[in-house]
Amino acid sequence: MNFLNKSDVNLTKFSMTITNHLFAKQEYQEKNIVISPLLLHTVLSIIAAGSDGPTKHQLLSFLGTKSVAHLNSFSSHIVSHVLSDASSDGGPRLSFLIAGLVDKSLSFDTSFQEIVAADYWATLASLDFINKFGSVHGY
Secondary structure (H helix, E strand, O other), X not given: OOHHHHHHHHHHHHHHHHHHHHHHOHHHOOOOOOOOHHHHHHHHHHHXXXXXXXXXXXXXXXXXXXOHHHHHXXXXXXXXXXXXXXXXXXXXXXXXXXXXXXXXXXXXXXXXXXXXXXXXXXXEEEXXXXXXXXXXXXX
């Protein structure tokens, strides 16, 4: 099984795990809910890309892969192919927005910023949560 097929299988397993967990809860039964397993998978992949040690290993296990490089490659494939704008050919234009916001007293590692921008097409920003709380809402 090639890398992308295995990643598709892992995403499907992840999606079913999340969906089964939600629908097992009484408060979600007999209700209509909308979830995006792809978005959840992407966010957890970004967190894994910036993690080390036990956290990284737990995320990789939960996401069904052995390396962050596989997650990054799979995400890059998804955003460049699945989420590409097909409207000029009569197809859909799908997208979702991902932004990582931290207080300005913290910073992102440069290599992490590059991975997030290149593979996930996501934005990272440092904001002043203490003095300019309102600016967070306008981001």
